[in-house]
Amino acid sequence: MITSREYDKPMPFQPPTWAKKITAEHLKLRRISDKSLEYGYWWIELGGVYDAIRDNEQLRFELLSIVMGIWDYVKNSGKFPNAANRVLETIGMVPGRRDTYRLVGDHVITQLDIEGGWKQFDDAIAVGGWPMDDHPAEGFWASDRRGCRQIHGKQPYYNIPFGCLYSKKITNLMMAGRNISASHVAFTSTRVMSTCAAIGQAVGTAAAMCLDADISPARLRADKTMLKRLQQELLRDNQTILDIKNEDSRDLAPKAKVTASESALESKPENAISGILLDGPKTNRNRWLATAAAKPWLKLEWNAPVRISQVRLAFDGGKRRLTQTGQQSVIKTMVVGVQPELVRDYTITAILPDGSERPLAEVTNNYQALRVHTFDSVNAKAVRIDIAATNGAEHAIIREVRVES
Ligand SMILES: Cc1cc2nc3c(=O)[nH]c(=O)nc-3n(C[C@H](O)[C@H](O)[C@H](O)COP(=O)(O)OP(=O)(O)OC[C@H]3O[C@@H](n4cnc5c(N)ncnc54)[C@H](O)[C@@H]3O)c2cc1C
Structure with missing residues (x-):
């Protein structure tokens, strides 16, 4: 991995004598963009025909000689006018290993x-x-x-x-x-x-x-x-496994009737207790959504009061925006920090058999996808989750609610 920095005057580059001579032929299927020279290149790799661990030092020096040859090509081939003021700033000196030893188990996935x-x-x-x-x-x-x-x-x-x-x-x-x-x-x-x-x-x-x-x-x-x-x-614990449903006998939520102040984008309140965390990237069957600005609530109500001491909430952790990269065009698309989809402020309230309410949790500035709230056990006929804000997204999303005794 390499990074470069832009200066305000031309910065010449003379390769070391041991740099490989890189030609257009080497790069005919590997792209260098004149518009994005700040970071590169995942395809500078070796190792599959060596021993990636024992030959580490040899591989490191060969990779370094390729890096120097590629930077020479970028600076001196005349094909990258935007490289004129750029300087090679960092080079990863520990070769990363993409493919290396694996161990044989009772099953070999293929x-x-x-x-x-x-x-x-x-x-x-x-x-x-x-x-x-x-x-x-x-x-x-x-x-x-x-x-x-x-x-x-x-x-x-x-x-x-x-x-x-x-x-x-x-x-x-x-x-x-x-x-x-x-x-x-x-x-x-x-x-x-x-x-x-x-x-x-x-x-x-x-x-x-x-x-x-x-x-x-x-x-x-x-x-x-x-x-x-x-x-x-x-x-x-919020792990995703396809086709395996929540059948945990500790969870009282599936026995409850679920209602909500509203449901957006064809979702339903019952989705939050469907027992399925993932059923497809574009469907809403595994989550309940509501307009955050309307300060929505979701309520679970049982036929007879239940004794409860824990509420587990699985929120939406956000779209796949964060990635490790030096590429400015990608960095611009990232939300660095808490992802907007995560519910930020909310309360959990127990509704007691006499209709009075008892606060169970009050959360501000949440940044986690799974929240586990444990409290002194209480006899409740219902539990309500009131959402005050997300971290910026239009819709508040709850993927799963579990209530345990
Ligand atoms: C150039 C490159 C680009 C990649 N790009 C991506 C990408 O964009 N997205 C992506 O998801 N993945 C990417 N990968 C793959 C991904 O990074 C790795 O497969 C993943 O990080 C492996 O994680 P791991 O925990 O199995 O191993 P490692 O992260 O290698 O962890 C193993 C740890 O064990 C330690 N260790 C080794 N021996 C010992 C010992 N004897 N005692 C104690 N500790 C020891 C090591 O120091 C190391 O910290 C990329 C890999 C490479 C090389």
């Missing part, structure tokens, strides 16, 4: 799994959603091929099975992140950061359960009751 086979997994624990994104093994030197080839599945998301998250040979070793048990092609999708994070959530939860029950991850997977508990525990 391209076929991602393309539809995921529906057969009993042990789904997280979703992936990046296309399969294969980079040529020769990296930059594969100038006759594009820097990557992206294969989009028919569906935007797929489930990842728990069988990929622990070693087949070492009974107490689990994998969280890009080292999970995956074929090279499946790995090109599972390796992205959000997916690694969701896998980490599953491994952490499973590890705690294994410790508690004094069993191995393989035993947990073989035990249908434990596996179901793992999935339910993950859903409760």
Whole structure:
């Protein structure tokens, strides 16, 4: 990764003697834009035909010589007039690893799994959603091929099975992140950061359960009751798993009648207790929306009073705006900080059997997608959530409400 800075006068560049000589032929399928020279280039990569760990130093110096050659091309080929006043400012000196060792688990996730086979997994624990994104093994030197080839599945998301998250040979070793048990092609999708994070959530939860029950991850997977508990525990913590519904017996919300002051964009109050967190990127069946300016409320009411001590709210964490980049055109589109869709200010109130109200929580400046409110247990016939403001979005969104005793 490199960045450059604009100065107010021409800044010449003389490459070191060890810089590679880069030509238009090397770059015929790799784009450098004269309009965006401040940051680059994910396709300066090597490693697939080396040992990405043992050959690290050799790779670092070869990458550096390519970087210097590319900057020489940018500055001195005459093709980039906007580069005249630019100076190469930073160069990442620790090579990042896109593809490296993985461990073999009880299941090896493959391209076929991602393309539809995921529906057969009993042990789904997280979703992936990046296309399969294969980079040529020769990296930059594969100038006759594009820097990557992206294969989009028919569906935007797929489930990842728990069988990929622990070693087949070492009974107490689990994998969280890009080292999970995956074929090279499946790995090109599972390796992205959000997916690694969701896998980490599953491994952490499973590890705690294994410790508690004094069993191995393989035993947990073989035990249908434990596996179901793992999935339910993950859903409760706002993990997304396709086709697995909230069936947690602790949750009293599904037994309630849900009403709201209003519902926007064809959503319904019941969506907040549907038990499904994700049913498609463009549908509203898994969330309730209302106009924030109208200070909307959502109410759960039971036939008979219930004893409650916890309310869990899953909000919308926002669109995919934040990314790590030095590219100004992308930075301009980001909302750096709390995402506007997140509900900012709200209160939770219990309505007691005699009709009086008791405040359970008052929140200002919320910035989190999952909020868990625990309080002294109270006998309530209803719970109301009053929303005063979002962090800027027109609609307040609640994806899920859970109420526990
Ligand atoms: C150039 C490049 C661009 C990428 N672009 C994107 C992108 O745009 N979006 C995206 O989502 N993903 C991207 N990726 C992929 C993504 O960054 C990685 O796959 C992901 O960060 C891997 O996370 P991880 O936790 O599995 O591994 P890592 O982040 O590598 O974490 C492993 C950690 O273990 C530590 N460690 C290693 N050995 C030991 C030891 N013996 N003891 C203690 N600690 C140890 C390491 O120091 C490291 O901190 C990119 C990768 C590269 C290289």
